[in-house]
Amino acid sequence: MNRIRGRLILITGASAGIGEACARRCAAEGANLVLWARRKDRLVALAEELRNDAALETRIAGVDVRDREAVEVEAAEMKEAALVPDVLINNAGLASGLAPLQEGDPEDWDRMIDTNVKGLLHVSRAFLPRMIKLGRGHIVNIGSTAGHQVYPRGNVYNATKFAVRALTEGMNLDVAGTPIRVSSVDPGFVHTEFSLVRFGGDREQADAIYRGFQPLLAEDVADAIHYVINAPEHVNVFDLMLLPTAQRNIYVVDREEV
Numbered sequence: 003m004n005r006i007r008g009r010l011i012l013i014t015g016a017s018a019g020i021g022e023a024c025a026r027r028c029a030a031e032g033a034n035l036v037l038w039a040r041r042k043d044r045l046v047a048l049a050e051e052l053r054n055d056a057a058l059e060t061r062i063a064g065v066d067v068r069d070r071e072a073v074e075v076e077a078a079e080m081k082e083a084a085l086v087p088d089v090l091i092n093n094a095g096l097a098s099g100l101a102p103l104q105e106g107d108p109e110d111w112d113r114m115i116d117t118n119v120k121g122l123l124h125v126s127r128a129f130l131p132r133m134i135k136l137g138r139g140h141i142v143n144i145g146s147t148a149g150h151q152v153y154p155r156g157n158v159y160n161a162t163k164f165a166v167r168a169l170t171e172g173m174n175l176d177v178a179g180t181p182i183r184v185s186s187v188d189p190g191f192v193h194t195e196f197s198l199v200r201f202g203g204d205r206e207q208a209d210a211i212y213r214g215f216q217p218l219l220a221e222d223v224a225d226a227i228h229y230v231i232n233a234p235e236h237v238n239v240f241d242l243m244l245l246p247t248a249q250r251n252i253y254v255v256d257r258e259e260v
C-alpha cells in the first residue's frame with residue numbers, strides 16, 4: 003500500500019548521497035518534495051529531472067541547516083504558502099576529519115556539531131510545533147552505527163551521532179500524547195560522498211574506506227527510509243539499523259584482499 007503518495011516530504015541534505023536517493027525514491031512513489039542543501043545548483047538539476055519524470059510539486063531552497071535564521075526564514079515562507087511537511091527527513095550531516103582528539107581540529111568539531119546536532123535541532127524546532135498543531139507528522143533522523151558504538155579516531159563524529167540517537171528518544175518523549183512519530187534510521191558504511199567530504203576531497207583515502215567489500219548503496223538506505231515512512235500510522239519504527247553484510251560491527255569488516 004502506498005501511504006506517501008501526495009504527501010509533502012522535506013529532505014535536508016538532498017543534493018547528494020542518501021538524501022538525493024531518498025528524493026528520487028519518494029518522487030517515484032508520488033510524493034511532493036521540499037529539498038534543502040547548500041549546493042542549490044545540484045537541487046535545481048535534481049528538481050528538473052524529477053519534474054520531467056513525474057508530475058510533482060518540488061520546492062527547493064539553498065539552506066545551510068547550521069544557520070538558524072536561514073532555516074526559520076525558509077520555514078516561515080513555507081508557512082505563508084500553507085506548506086507543512088507530513089514527513090521531515092533530517093539527513094543533512096557530515097564527518098570532518100579522522101584524528102585522535104589530542105590532534106583534532108576544533109573547526110572540524112564545530113562543523114560536525116553544528117550540522118549533525120544543531121542543524122537537526124534548528125529544522126525540527128522550525129516544523130514540529132505546526133505538526134503538533136495539525137495533529138500529523140513524522141520526523142526521521144538519520145543516525146548511524148556510529149551512534150551505537152565508537153571507533154578509533156571517530157570521537158566527535160561518534161558523539162554527534164550518539165546525540166542524534168538521544169534526540170530521537172527525547173523527541174519521542176516530547177511528543178507523547180500526540181500522533182507525531184519520531185524515527186531513526188542508522189546505516190553502516192554507505193558508498194556516498196561522505197568519506198570524500200570527511201577526507202577533504204582526497205579520493206584515494208575515501209575510496210580505501212569502501213575497498214574489498216560491498217558497502218550499502220544510497221538506494222539501500224532510501225529503501226529502508228521508505229519502509230519507515232510508509233508504515234501505517236500506528237507503527238513508529240523507533241530505530242532501524244542496516245549494515246552491509248560484510249560489516250559485522252562498526253569497525254569489523256570482512257574485506258577481500260585486492
Ligand code: NDP
Pocket residue numbers: 014015016017018019020021038039040041042065066067068093094095096097117121144145146147188189190191192193194195196197199
Ligand atoms: P553525502 O556527503 O553524500 O551527502 C551529505 C548531504 O548533506 C549533502 O546533500 C550535503 O549537501 C548535505 N549537507 C551537509 N552539510 C549541510 C549543511 N550545513 N546544510 C545543509 N545540508 C548539508 O553523505 P551521505 O549521504 O552519506 O550522508 C547523509 C547522512 O547520512 C549524514 O547525516 C551522515 O552522517 C549519515 N550517514 C552516512 C553514512 C555513510 O557511510 N555514508 C553511514 C551512516 C550515516 P550540501 O553540501 O550541498 O549542503
Ligand code: 8X3
Pocket residue numbers: 145146147148159189190191192252
Ligand atoms: C557513517 C558511518 O562508520 O563511516 O556514519 O562513521 S562511519
